Amino acid sequence: MSITGGDVVDLGTGLYAWLPPQRGWGLANCGLLVSPRGALWIDTPYDPVLAGQFLAESRKRLPEGVSVDRVVVTHANGDHFWGAGVLPDAEIIATREAREHIHYDPTPQQQHALVTGSDPATPLGAYLGRHFGAFDWSATEPVRPTTYFTGELELTVGDYAVEITALPPAHTTGDLMVHLPAQRTVFSGDVIFSSTEDRPGDHPVHWAGPLSNVIGACEQVLATGAEVIVPGHGPVLDRAGVREHIGYLSYVRERAHALHAAGVPATEAARRVIAEGRYPALGLPERLVVTIGSEYRDLDGTDLPGVLQVMSEVAAVAHATELTVTGGGPE
Numbered sequence: 001m002s003i004t005g006g007d008v009v010d011l012g013t014g015l016y017a018w019l020p021p022q023r024g025w026g027l028a029n030c031g032l033l034v035s036p037r038g039a040l041w042i043d044t045p046y047d048p049v050l051a052g053q054f055l056a057e058s059r060k061r062l063p064e065g066v067s068v069d070r071v072v073v074t075h076a077n078g079d080h081f082w083g084a085g086v087l088p089d090a091e092i093i094a095t096r097e098a099r100e101h102i103h104y105d106p107t108p109q110q111q112h113a114l115v116t117g118s119d120p121a122t123p124l125g126a127y128l129g130r131h132f133g134a135f136d137w138s139a140t141e142p143v144r145p146t147t148y149f150t151g152e153l154e155l156t157v158g159d160y161a162v163e164i165t166a167l168p169p170a171h172t173t174g175d176l177m178v179h180l181p182a183q184r185t186v187f188s189g190d191v192i193f194s195s196t197e198d199r200p201g202d203h204p205v206h207w208a209g210p211l212s213n214v215i216g217a218c219e220q221v222l223a224t225g226a227e228v229i230v231p232g233h234g235p236v237l238d239r240a241g242v243r244e245h246i247g248y249l250s251y252v253r254e255r256a257h258a259l260h261a262a263g264v265p266a267t268e269a270a271r272r273v274i275a276e277g278r279y280p281a282l283g284l285p286e287r288l289v290v291t292i293g294s295e296y297r298d299l300d301g302t303d304l305p306g307v308l309q310v311m312s313e314v315a316a317v318a319h320a321t322e323l324t325v326t327g328g329g330p331e
């Protein structure tokens with residue numbers, strides 16, 4: 001089974017956002033900037049099927065003779081750049097720091113083997129199958145950025161300026177944001193996961209942190225003066241939506257610090273924050289295991305464990321939460 005569909009939102013002045021058809025792990029937003037003399041993607045979908053769909057939608061909007069020849073990668077999670085294989089000749093731009101995260105994450109084919117080869121009778125195998133089983137990376141080669149930068153980079157696409165700013169470690173090591181001044185828009189990548197009443201989203205997941213850096217990145221987004229903010233996941237926001245998201249992040253940070261000070265271990269702290277149920281519309285509350293774990297590591301000065309260990313804890317908490325919610329055993 002693969003995921004199909006998605007909305008193309010016309011943001012005006014040659015700029016579009018592609019929003020995937022549903023929420024969930026790996027379903028990220030992408031951008032397309034079109035000019036008479038070139039076109040650029042901001043991020044790519046997760047697998048070749050979704051990337052092919054975004055490419056088909058992009059081509060409908062390109063002038064004769066123009067192709068998508070550059071991709072800006074907001075950060076090095078696969079759901080934002082593994083689809084670049086559908087643009088084999090494109091320049092792929094990332095921060096120098098993103099290289100570290102590329103080495104942390106599995107390659108596409110390693111991930112495919114993990115998802116399809118894990119025992120579905122274990123919480124981890126069931127979780128990976130349920131949340132990642134619809135993607136197909138069986139033939140996806142690793143994507144390597146072709147251009148790395150540090151600090152700031154300004155590009156020109158036709159007449160449009162594209163201002164790219166590297167951010168301190170937040171969602172991952174090597175995040176960046178893309179400001180399009182003529183369009184008064186920022187693509188924030190995963191420093192923002194949005195949710196609105198008519199389009200509920202998921203709890204954020206932050207691999208690097210600390211949350212003060214994530215909050216600082218949200219403030220940098222607002223400081224551009226942009227009116228339209230396209231987050232990494234979830235619906236397009238206005239400035240008030242970003243401020244509301246800062247409220248969510250501040251709540252999680254405050255709870256994590258209080259529970260850390262009380263000597264509560266990280267995964268138990270995540271369980272308690274989930275049980276508080278402060279944001280019931282958001283999906284994937286088990287991702288608080290990762291985000292609160294990152295906050296604890298910053299407080300304790302320890303390193304991020306391997307991705308499999310982290311995902312095993314996430315799956316175990318999801319499994320236990322389902323048992324509590326449904327009161328029954330696994331289906």
Ligand SMILES: [Zn+2]
Nearest residue numbers: 028079190232
């Ligand atoms: Zn993402």
